[in-house]
Amino acid sequence: MVSIKDVAARAGVAISTVSKVLNGYPNVSEKTRSRVQKAIDELHYVPNAIASALSSKNTARIALIINSLEHSQAIDEIDMHYLSGAIEEAKKRDIELRTYFYSMIEDMSAEDIARDFDAQRIGAFIVYGYNKNDAVLQILHSMHRFKSVLVDTPIYDKDTSSIWIDQAQAQYDVAEAAFSSVKGKRLLYLAGKRNGFVTGERLKGIKKFAKDRKLELTVCYGDFSEAKARAAVLKNGKESDMIACASDLMAVGAVYALADMKIKKPVCGFDGIGLLSYTPQRMMTVIQDFAGISAKAVDAAAALLDGEEGRNIVTGYTIGVREYSDVL
Amino acid sequence: MVSIKDVAARAGVAISTVSKVLNGYPNVSEKTRSRVQKAIDELHYVPNAIASALSSKNTARIALIINSLEHSQAIDEIDMHYLSGAIEEAKKRDIELRTYFYSMIEDMSAEDIARDFDAQRIGAFIVYGYNKNDAVLQILHSMHRFKSVLVDTPIYDKDTSSIWIDQAQAQYDVAEAAFSSVKGKRLLYLAGKRNGFVTGERLKGIKKFAKDRKLELTVCYGDFSEAKARAAVLKNGKESDMIACASDLMAVGAVYALADMKIKKPVCGFDGIGLLSYTPQRMMTVIQDFAGISAKAVDAAAALLDGEEGRNIVTGYTIGVREYSDVL
DNA sequence: CTGTTAGCGCGTTCAG
């Protein structure tokens, strides 16, 4: 295994000189730089990531905390996009990632997690699906011992960045796209989880929509659960002319409930998951680029580790329909 | 950040002694061991994983190579189970994992990948979905420079373990469960990808089934693609009395094709993905425990790194139906 | 059984 020493020997310079060209430091003459580079290329030298991490105390590793409570194909799809987006971005930028599922840390104290992070030389963590109920993550965040990036949560400060889409506007837009030509006045809204950050924002959006259109709004909390959404629609669906849902999974539940009742009403969802293509009824939804968001989250974490201050990052989305033909 | 030095000081022993109790070495008296342990507990000391990895040359890190070519909710679901199974097992055993998606390495040479592995101190890799077409992975495997575990591929030798279910038997079993009471004699089989290892095995299983039942077997290659399966059934579905598919995704395509043609025939799938619960027709399938398989793969990789010889590991499966009510 | 001594491979002063 060729080491920096071999490169130095071949280039006829000191180890430290090689290190300098490796890390793009200024004080190296162009001549020696190219000599060193030549040796690197010829030897196919790749720096040892471990040694590098140990030596430079820069704790450049980033933890990914996937906070979905259970598996379901819908959640898996979203999480997989989050994961692949982050992993590919990290690979490009040569950042090390550690993935944590919620189940791995749920019975650890914040202090335990912090020590685990220290041991792993983790300097920042990214949370997908942070919510107000997660005491542990909240403590971890409020310790300000690590940098953090919160996806879909509007909290940011000196060492915390936030990245999300404009939830309220997106909810408004999708409702408008789905219901613009609907005659009735009664709108049923299946909201997410109480205390969820996104839930509140999306609720704001649908309220504004209802107000602007002079619609009569009924809100049920479906907890992002397909089953609860289905039950809610079976119960309250008849007395409505259109149904907006705070997630695609709930929209699927709604659509199946309508199918059970053999009635048709326009429904709209939120997320853009593939399952939408298989349901008995097409619907408008907010299509999010989860992989792209995740890549940006990694960038944001890297920026924080570089000493930049936390920022509030708002990304885009599109409104559309996922057709069965899309998946074929 | 408390280090081994602090622990040694507090316990009044040498650093190496602490290291010994940390790693469970024999030559330490019970008295000093407990003194050291006390210091560790009091200081909440957690060893620095990086330094440990650098010092011990044991290249105990394991690479996960996720070899699905594209995203689809079905594939995402399976991969996510693979990932979570591996990650949780690795966390338990304190093994470091690095995840690679195929897209990250597809335009690298085997030599490049090997150097990347060296740089990351990766000693073994696990491949999900290895197939005969992957020249690069084949080279990487045949270099015998790293230990490897191949999931769903019956190749094993001194430093390669293989883990899979008995594909042929599973295919036989699911067909039997699905078609035992079917009257007709014509069986359409949608096979996987030509040259795929699992494809061949499953084909064997269905052939044996057809022979035992004296059925007339027609085989189409659907390449594990939903669209191709759908097209194949639209074309050949009428002239069959039952349809077996080498994957759930193809079974979904088949079911939709039948729905298009407004005919009903028994169909069976393979894998046990959640999407099956949403299709217009229920079906028997082989239900695999992907997370469990993946956890075993990590164990197998760890065993190889410990110097054990490669083994051929066969795991179980169940036959069943995924109902919509299961997901609710 | 315990402590001393060398490194692991690299980053980083600080003289020259």
Added chain:
DNA sequence: CTGAACGCGCTAACAG
């Protein structure tokens, strides 16, 4: 602009 020297936190012989 260059290189010798030290240290990151830990493991692994080796003495004592």
